[in-house]
Amino acid sequence: MKFEKIHNKGQARLFNNQYLEHLTKTHPLVIWGLYTPIICIMLYYSNSALGFNTGRIFFAFLSGMFVWSLFEYLIHRFAFPYFAESERAKKFVYLIHGNHHEYPRDKERLFMPPVPSLIIASVFFILFFGIAQLFDAGQYVYAFFPGFLLGYLAYGSMHYAIHAWNPPFKWMKPLWRNHHLHHYKNTELGFGVSSTLWDHVFGTMFDLGKEKEDKEKVQELMFSKQTNKREIQEQS
Numbered sequence: 745m746k747f748e749k750i751h752n753k754g755q756a757r758l759f760n761n762q763y764l765e766h767l768t769k770t771h772p773l774v775i776w777g778l779y780t781p782i783i784c785i786m787l788y789y790s791n792s793a794l795g796f797n798t799g800r801i802f803f804a805f806l807s808g809m810f811v812w813s814l815f816e817y818l819i820h821r822f823a824f825p826y827f828a829e830s831e832r833a834k835k836f837v838y839l840i841h842g843n844h845h846e847y848p849r850d851k852e853r854l855f856m857p858p859v860p861s862l863i864i865a866s867v868f869f870i871l872f873f874g875i876a877q878l879f880d881a882g883q884y885v886y887a888f889f890p891g892f893l894l895g896y897l898a899y900g901s902m903h904y905a906i907h908a909w910n911p912p913f914k915w916m917k918p919l920w921r922n923h924h925l926h927h928y929k930n931t932e933l934g935f936g937v938s939s940t941l942w943d944h945v946f947g948t949m950f951d952l953g954k955e956k957e958d959k960e961k962v963q964e965l966m967f968s969k970q971t972n973k974r975e976i977q978e979q980s
């Protein structure tokens with residue numbers, strides 16, 4: 745995924761149709777608002793209707809989060825470049841991921857917007873349910889899937905934070921640097937966003953000791969109230 749220039753201001757136009765274009769944007773709180781009730785209802789259902797005890801629910805839930813983190817890594821590493829053979833596939837990849845690489849600081853495009861998000865989530869639920877059902881364990885998906893969803897919310901929020909703010913804790917700094925380097929140095933490394941676990945496992949971690957840190961550049965890349973105001977003025 746190479747672009748002539750990475751834009752730290754402005755936004756990609758994804759559709760000519762203004763209504764479709766509007767549907768490509770969202771805010772993290774909208775997505776949290778969408779999935780938090782689903783997570784709660786599924787967990788409640790696991791306990792009250794299916795009679796799973798807390799231990800079982802907890803284990804299935806954690807497995808869901810774990811599977812999400814691997815999924816996040818694999819899709820970021822393999823699915824996006826893999827599909828980009830034909831013109832049409834390239835457009836699709838640009839729509840779902842490439843635009844973020846060209847405009848990494850577009851805050852409205854850090855989460856999948858509600859409509860496609862819900863469709864994709866439903867497909868995944870059915871898929872997991874189908875797989876689990878092969879082992880006669882379909883009911884566990886009601887406790888597993890909320891973990892998968894929370895993993896996604898954590899990932900999306902981390903991603904937002906990485907592009908918006910400085911790391912709140914020192915131990916989180918490698919995560920920040922791993923993703924900034926993925927954007928600005930080499931898109932073939934540093935695929936993990938919510939954790940660097942799989943980058944370590946599969947050997948795609950940046951050597952953070954060797955990479956020199958450019959403090960000014962990092963500062964420049966944060967969303968700040970001032971630049972937002974300037975951006976709004978420029979757009980209007």
Ligand SMILES: [Zn+2]
Nearest residue numbers: 848903923927
């Ligand atoms: Zn990013």
Ligand SMILES: [Zn+2]
Nearest residue numbers: 820845926931
């Ligand atoms: Zn990427």
